[in-house]
Amino acid sequence: MLERLAQLFQQQGTLSGLIIDEAEDMPSSSAYQSRFGSLVRAYRLIGFTPDRDYRYIEVNRALRMLHRQTVSETIAALQAQGCDVTRDPITDLLTINGEFTASLIVSRCRETGSGMRRCQLRFDAGLSPDITIAIRMNRENDAPLDYYFLPRTEMTSHRLGLSEEKGFMLDTYRHDSLESFISLSRRSRIAELAPW
Incomplete structure (x- = not known):
């Protein structure tokens, strides 16, 4: 899941729940939330920092x-x-x-x-x-x-x-x-x- 997320980040240059949900062959954003506790935590694990502070x-x-x-x-x-x-x-x-x-x-x-x-x-x-x-x-x-x-x-x-x-x-x-x-x-x- 993290490899796919990292690849999507490289392709798009940014990430969001909408970007994840619209990408083909990707788990849903809710699947990432469930697996990692939050999207922000999944982002952190692949080295992506959102523009907004989601802490x-x-x-x-x-x-x-x-x-x-x-x-x-x-x-x-x-x-x-x-x-x-x-x-x-x-x-x-x-x-x-x-x-x-x-x-x-x-x-x-x-x-x-x-x-x-x-x-x-x-x-x-x-x-x-x-x-x-x-x-x-x-x-x-x-x-x-x-x-x-x-x-x-x-x-x-x-x-x-x-x-x-x-x-x-x-x-x-x-x-x-x-x-x-x-x-x-x-x-x-x-x-x-x-x-x-």
Whole structure:
């Protein structure tokens, strides 16, 4: 597949999904995406660099994978604490112990022209979860930087910007990991909370 792609690049002088799909005796562009993870990765393997910077496509793909993985790991951790968790297969909305709902979003880091980090959170207006767990990614977008547990009562907009200077109000919702959310979700017996 890579030899054919390299030959097509030599013939055409450039590559795109359309060029690949219109070429005779070539696998489809979707076949390259499936086999190599993305067209950009296949291009890189034959030494072709597109004019446009397509790194954001790979970052988005990695963040989608991180989202799926984190939702699954959160469910497993909640269940390990004895929580009953149901997951909506379409929206990934979690219902915990039949008592409250939680949604998890991943916010990629973007650098402003001045070099400041900024993350934009977009909330699904249709979900309206009781708690939104927002994962703010690091500068390289390859690992979580921190977590925000945002209650619905505080959500006045469907968008929220997080910068390096977040402000005191948002800091009250900031956590270094999901552990405190998992712990708070665990059911406790009344005798454990208020022994008398």
